[in-house]
Amino acid sequence: MPQPITDIYLPRQAKVEQIIVENSQISTFVLAFSDHTYNNAFRHQPGQFMMVSMPHCGEAPISISSTPTRPGAIHLSVRRAGKLTAAMHGLRTGDTIGLRGPYGRPFPMEQLQKKDLLFVAGGIGLAPLRGVINGCLDQRDQFGTLTVLYGSRTPSDIAFQSDLGLWKKQGVDCRLTVDAAEPGWDGAVGLVTSLLDDLKPNVNQSTTLVCGPPLMFRAVLGRLASMGFSDHQVLTTMERHMKCGVGICRHCHMDGKMACADGPVFSLAELRQLKIMELDG
Amino acid sequence: MPHTSELADSHLLKKDHLKGFLRKLAKEYRLVAPVRNRHSDVLFTVIDDLDAAEIELNEPPQNSLKQFFLPQQERLYTYTTSPEGYDFQPIPTSIPPTVYFGVHPCDLSAVLYMDVVFSRRQRDPFYLRRRQGSVLIGINCNSPAPKCFCNATGSGPFIEMGSDLQLTDLGDRFLVEAGRTSGHGLIERWQGFFAAATDKDRAARYQAFLEARGRFSRQVHVEQAIRRLEADAVPDEVFAELSLRCQDCGGCAYLCPTCTCFTISDQPLDAISGQRLRSWDACTFAGFTAMAGGHNPVQAKTEAIRQRFTHKLRDDVRLTGRPSCVGCGRCVGICFGGTDIVRFVERACQGSL
């Protein structure tokens, strides 16, 4: 007898509870499933993503920027890039969208326990790391020192400012840099790699989580290697075009791996096995 | 390949009675078989009138079973937006229980591969609702077609698994082997059509296999290409040369019985409603990997072509132990620029033995 099959592609309705404008291009959408029972039971792990549906726009993968330690709401931080994300930026509180997930291999939180964690991000790249950082803060005694290096184009492009402020208050070493200064900016100017120069991490005790555009990514990897980080101590999350989210449709192929199901979180050691543009240029 | 079927449950069906048997099946199942139409093309076709259909078991059909389990374009949901919210309604599809008759070993292997793709990581509801309740009746290939190379991919010309019933043409009769419980059930149900096969019949099957194996018109060194890919020994120039010739038609992927890449997209019906479609896609298209905003992690055609061949001949071997090219030859000779898998295998193996 044919068994009933769960419809893995069916989006569930979720309501926009709050919109946090992070900068002119990035907003964080605080969402809850309309089905309260489902919403209360929903759990994810940091580094996973949701497939988001918007009317007439199809679906796109968006990484979850909230931490599972604060259940009840899903945060999706979204940069305006294409048709679907542009439509999301037109959402208002109370509107509904479609969600399915969570999908993908998360950050290995258990392996990170007791470690000093160094987060390096550029632009929207801080979104997937935000959930990890907040998770660490919620279980502060399980992790070592927390350092966040964050690069933006200009001071007014600096996103997640309220998070950065809260993190600083809770003892996170947050350091910012911009590509181009504006009047009133007295912080660092230059690539995020330059912030690494000032750090003296206990490399053996540390793991680095990197997320940002390909150019930044490559530059940071070079710098980390010269600081003594091994490829196993560097984690990242990959961005790819996705359609199914569950490892079938192959749009997110990475030399034999699927970013959606084998990733999106990979260690640099794993990525080195693959021919991918992020590493080969 | 063992010289007799591992499943000793074998029977005889006289060719004279094939149509009678199919007529019985057609009463309880939808019947699909390769039919030569009035334009002389052979297509897997839903047979409504058994007497009018010219079932063709020699020339391989131009389409495969892919389009029955993964249609070229399938409607998944309708959606509406209203003040109450944004709501998806699944589109119900009732697929009648279907007998797929006259399936060649390459296409049977392809179905087995698709079963893995659509249930390994997640059970794909849309594939499975079409696949469940299907009965596969295979036919071994006594005379492989000129473009065939299933001998090189381990998926023919005879096959030991994958079908419910497996037929071998022994001249005036078919040797029928029941591969699965459902196959035994079919034979039991209509046992009047079948006689017990003797060792002589099984010997005749083996003889047919030996002769078929000798009838391939080309040697395609698939295993060697697999080894070269695994050793990363295929020069970049091979992919560059092939990519210059690729004309971006997608035909190789669309005709391929194991190319299962798909896309999901929305088609608005009006301002507040629409439908979500799933349709075939091809990894050689530039837009296959392009992300919102224009960035494309596959930056050159060369890389797309590399992905196509490494997926079939390296990644799937790692995953399932065998290539997902089943040697059916459909993509051979149809490429606008001559970038087919046989040419790739030739180029990849150049200068090595």
Next chain:
Amino acid sequence: MQDVLTTCVYCGCGCGLYLHVEDGQVRGSQPSRHHPVSRDNLCVKGWHIHESINHPDRLTTPLIRKNGVLTPSPWEEALDFTARQLGHIRDQHSGSAIGVLASAKCTNEENYLLQKFARTALNTNNVDHCARL
């Protein structure tokens, strides 16, 4: 479920292709293997020809401009109105005040009928199509 052989409309090559019909809708296309032009393959346009056939943006009802707006109207009204307008101009000016554009995308039979219509009913040789584009 049915596959109907027809001729592609996307260039002068004239591929033979099958339209795959399911539930009264065209859901796919595939080349004819033995057709002398298509020879078992289509270009990317031919492989996606079904997407424009069953597209929701298709016109489905006659439109008449009413108060400046193209408004859905019954066939009889649209045909009567058109015939009256064309007849009026033909009779008042002459057939040569009417221009008729046939189509390189329509069938031979339709092109034949349209030029015949122009030359007989409208009494004009002003009939052409974008042959040179």
Next chain:
Amino acid sequence: MTNSINEIENAEVILVSGSNTTEAHPQVARRMLDAVDRGARLIVIDPRRTRLAECAHLHLALRPGTDIPLLNAMMRVLLDEGLADDLFIEMRTENFLALRDMLNRLDLEATAALTGVDLPLIRQAAQLYGRARKAVICYCLGVTQHVCGTENVQTIANLAMLAGHIEKEDTGVDPLRGQNNVQGACDMGALPNMLPSYQDVANQDYRDKFERAWGVSLPEAPGMTLVKMTHGGAQGPIRAMFIMGENPMLSDPTLNKVEETLRGLDFLVVSDIFLTETARLAQVVFPAACFAEKSGSFTNSERRVQMVRKAVAPPGECRADSEIIMALSNRLGYAMEYDSSGEVMEEIALLSPIYGGMHHDRLEQNWGLQWPCWDRSHAGTPFLHKYYFTRGKGHFMPASHTEPGETPDQEYPLLLMTGRIYHQYHTGTMTRKSERLSRECDHAVLQINPKDAKAMGLRQGEMVRLVSRRGEITLAASITDQVEPGMVYTTFHFAEAPINRLTNDAFDTGSGCPEYKVCAVRVEKTMSS
């Protein structure tokens, strides 16, 4: 085409001129590349380094509009090196002396310089072509869409006749027809000067024949061409138009003039499957059935007449164009009663000699028939000009260089060429409805050489304004060495960047073909960048 498409793969030398074959005629390109795989030599004449040019043995990147001098130079080489086919010229042609005299007067160096192609390359091309036993020339709109299009075509014919490369299987001159049934529309007499089957409307005998069959008297004077009809202006002589399945609001040159003309009409009726840019201007729009919803026939580029079959019912209230035409004709006092498209074809066969043996029952069998097909016992004609040319002997028509209607100057320093792209068809009415085709290519780009881009400080993908004397559009720059410095190229498929607002309405007086391949433009940076 004088040959069949499949003959191309058997040629020894293929000379392609003004055809972006891989993009516009993929199946023809497939035969060319197959031929190359079998050892054939491929020569491409194109100002741009197209994909086909990349696969070619010789690429002659001529200056746009210099086809005639280039071909004349090739012919001179044939003469000088004894590669002319004297026997063929003697037996099958006339007026050779005029051509020979013209060629002998030619200054070869200066002619080559005019074309911008190195003389040794021209010589090599001529030798390859001249020495081949089986050679085809394929040409397309890159040859015809010039003010001297007719002379360009005649010069190609001169070259083929001089080398004796015509009249045989796998050998000939093959104009590639762009649209799916442009051949058929011409054959059917959808032309202002021709009745069906190219029977001249000015000829009393032909008119008599049709008047007897149709039962009315026919207008004698040839009608107006499309460009004349659509460019008459608001107060032009045309007061009403009936447009069936065409979109001149995107496809015709100098669109501003087209829009003025169409808006100025007393009455415009359009029959189409989508609400096109042209239909938006109409007083009445008829919803037409598309090709999958009706039966009939198309004629392809190799003159093959093949069936179009109904697969599904038309959506909503759509009707086939034939039904619409009949309903209007009946209302206008001319009775038309056909029960089927097959009945129409019977009338076509009756009145059009080249379609004389074409009836639907025959077209249903095999793969249609190639015209001429004189009667029901005739098997059709895979290649033309066997034993004799249609007009008797092949007539050499010497031609010399004609400057384009507009050339770059200080104010408009760049030369604009327009054409087609693989993923879109014509005005995009159908192809742009496809999710996949749109994903692969959904906007117009302006190809510009890196040198010119650098001089202007353009970045890849930057939006630029393209300006000609007739209008301007905005589109994205695509920096590529596919185009030479001083040239830019784009396509006409996209309503957001209607390039024909810019193109010149200079046209070939011989054919009425607009000069889409050459006009003068300049590129400006947009404010936003």
